[in-house]
Amino acid sequence: MFKPDNVHETSYVLEILESFLVNDYLMLDANTDERKLREMWVANFIRLGGFVELVKLCDNAINIAEDATQL
Amino acid sequence: MSNVQIANFVKGSTGETCDLTDSRIFIILEFDSNKDGKLTLTDFLEFYRNSCIDKGILSTVRNNLRNHGFRQDLQMAPKPGQDDNILQLRPTIHDMPRFKLQQNQMFFNMLFQLLAYQSEVSKEAQRMFKMLNTNLEKFWTLLWLDQVPQTLNI
Numbered sequence: 001m002f003k004p005d006n007v008h009e010t011s012y013v014l015e016i017l018e019s020f021l022v023n024d025y026l027m028l029d030a031n032t033d034e035r036k037l038r039e040m041w042v043a044n045f046i047r048l049g050g051f052v053e054l055v056k057l058c059d060n061a062i063n064i065a066e067d068a069t070q071l
Numbered sequence: 072m073s074n075v076q077i078a079n080f081v082k083g084s085t086g087e088t089c090d091l092t093d094s095r096i097f098i099i100l101e102f103d104s105n106k107d108g109k110l111t112l113t114d115f116l117e118f119y120r121n122s123c124i125d126k127g128i129l130s131t132v133r134n135n136l137r138n139h140g141f142r143q144d145l146q147m148a149p150k151p152g153q154d155d156n157i158l159q160l161r162p163t164i165h166d167m168p169r170f171k172l173q174q175n176q177m178f179f180n181m182l183f184q185l186l187a188y189q190s191e192v193s194k195e196a197q198r199m200f201k202m203l204n205t206n207l208e209k210f211w212t213l214l215w216l217d218q219v220p221q222t223l224n225i
Binding site for chain 1: 183186187200205206209210213214216
């Protein structure tokens with residue numbers, strides 16, 4: 001899902017991801033397909049280790065930034 | 072056209088005030104063929120023809136026509152609120168350029184490459200990204216979290 005070798009593409013993917021996460025799906029009617037899909041998506045994202053991947057990505061970014069400051 | 076109507080015409084054409092002693096009224100009245108102090112339609116058209124061809128002030132005539140609400144192709148420009156006040160007929164979102172570009176993965180890949188260039192190019196690429204709809208491939212990959220059902224053809 002994430003491509004740490006391409007920082008711009010990764011950044012783009014993160015923006016889409018952010019839009020999925022910050023959308024206030026609680027405003028949607030409980031019986032709508034969209035509400036069900038969004039609730040299922042967050043659960044799936046956690047189950048499949050999406051947040052773990054995000055943490056790894058942050059680690060990579062920090063390492064790259066530290067390397068850059070040492071140069 | 073009487074001199075009052077000519078004054079109104081000058082006012083509408085230029086956006087400037089024009090009283091009955093304004094020299095422009097007398098210049099236009101030079102085209103009064105029967106010298107009755109009024110312009111006929113033929114006189115008025117002759118005034119326009121003369122301005123475009125003989126006097127060579129086509130750009131001024133164009134500006135005046137624009138002030139009267141005419142476009143470059145001499146059609147009336149649509150006014151706000153009118154049905155045809157749109158640039159092009161676009162019946163659905165599928166006809167919008169940002170939707171068409173969104174479907175072209177090669178275009179997205181090129182934009183990603185441009186992001187790595189110097190700051191000006193990168194800024195323009197970012198602006199372009201903001202105008203486009205979300206990239207379909209990325210969107211569906213994220214939505215299905217790499218678990219696209221085999222039955223779906225996306």
